[in-house]
Amino acid sequence: MRLFLVASLAWQDYRSDWRLSACAVLALVAVLVPLLVLFGLKFGLVGSLTERLQRDPGVREIIPLGGARFDAAYVAALAARPDVAFAVPRTRQIAASVQLSQPGREALTAEMIPTAAGDPLLGSLPVPAQLTQVLLSHTAAQKLNVHAGDTLQALLTRQNAGRDSSRSMAVQVIGVLPLEAFGRDGLFAAPALLEAAEDFRDGRAVAAFGWPGEAAGDHVQRIYPAFRLYARGLDDVEPLRLHFARQGVDVFTQAAAIERVRSLSRNLTLVFWLIAALALAGAFAAICAGALAAVQRKRRELAVLRLVGFGTSALLAFVVLQALYSAAFATLLAALVYRLAQGGLNQLFVAQPGEHAAQLLPVHYLIAVLAVLAASLLAALLGGWRTSRIDAAQGVRDV
Structure with missing residues (x-):
């Protein structure tokens, strides 16, 4: 019951501070959409080339x-x-x-x-x-x-x-x-x-x-x-x-033609993970900084929660849950924006029916959601460690 109460309080505070919450969501969307488009292009392009080779018996x-x-x-x-x-x-x-x-x-x-x-x-x-x-x-x-x-x-x-x-x-x-x-x-x-x-x-x-x-x-x-x-x-x-x-x-x-497609796949994978690592590192740092700023900005509210009986773990959960809310909304919005971009890219660049310039499978969306939630969780935990230094005395002074 205590967890549900903390989740409810975190949600109410998240909604009341909707401007900052929206900024956090849009910051994550700005990181996720290019990554989804890049991976969609890699998977769709290489997948289409591989399917084209597989369909052509002369290649084999x-x-x-x-x-x-x-x-x-x-x-x-x-x-x-x-x-x-x-x-x-x-x-x-x-x-x-x-x-x-x-x-x-x-x-x-x-x-x-x-x-x-x-x-x-x-x-x-x-x-x-x-x-x-x-x-x-x-x-x-x-x-x-x-x-x-x-x-x-x-x-x-x-x-x-x-x-x-x-x-x-x-x-x-x-x-x-x-x-x-x-x-x-x-x-x-x-x-x-x-x-x-x-x-x-x-x-x-x-x-x-x-x-x-x-x-x-x-x-x-x-x-x-x-x-x-x-x-x-x-x-x-x-x-x-x-x-x-x-x-x-x-x-x-046709081993040389097959190897060219394999090499393209390896190179695109390397480029994707390099860009993804840099982008996720920046997003991770932003979430950490956001959690630290949230603790500092809401120090009075968190002190009051400690005063009424919430422990350090509950206060940390308060900060983490708000980061997870932002991550959930960001992944949903990024997926919608990517779907629009995918439709435009396929309409512009696909020459043969059944092929895709950009494509993501449901499992890719699932992996993206889990990865963003896990990164947000870890970043919020690291950024919210200062909740352990909040004492109830401050809450008494601020009441």
Whole structure:
């Protein structure tokens, strides 16, 4: 009951001295709002950049370079790694091309890309379940004027033993990739179709289509010069690069772009904490000075409270509670001002929907409130130590 009484008296005195109370609140708001805006910009900017990188599968792609040689077991082992989201072998680039034709349209030469379940470029599009099912890139579909469900003629040509020959097949388009997923003329198909195209160009027989040629032999193991591989997350790109480096495999990655975002985050964090430390130190000193001034200014009132039976702890609580009132009002007002600033910043600087130039999560507001209350509590305790030197005799003289 004594605490509730002290809280009530502190509140009544806080309200009656509203001008000084408002000054204390506004002083804290002047410190908190820039800090909230700065942290909101840091979190929103870095968060948007990180999300943009995470949404772009090309950032997580790892491309082997040079004339390496991989077998199916090696690529399967890569796909089974926990830091790999997708891996599939690739045939020779020179053999992975096809001419696509549509009645009334000029033939289009497209790149053949192997795909399978889990391909990050496909998103929610269906995966080819049959040898003659394919997906087209946006540019290829636009040039051929085809849509999902249409049928195309795919023509493969070769020069073998000095003679030119060709084979055609009908392929069904089961989906079209968005432009941002793949910007070139491409045909995505099951790896078996690319292997068939490679066998045909090498003069080997392709049993799946009945194309004659040399028998490959059961003992011959297919060797792939490359693979398509995507890391599971941004943090997995650099470890995978180091893994391939230890194996002597040269790869190309976007690790430098990822590191630039990481470096930006670290630098902004350093700047934020430096400014926050200076600002909070100033606010802490101001609260301490305010508590000392309050004790000096209200010495008569505090002496009277001691005269009627309030101890040192109650008098200290009186001063601390008033500092906490100011902190609570300041954090609420600072949050409202920040919300207005956040809306303006996002409206001015956000170019893509879903991104934020400035953003704070509810947990950030909670941490800010707790930090301000804790700092105000400690500062008021240090500034209010002079209440222990107030005696009841002064209250008797002033009554």
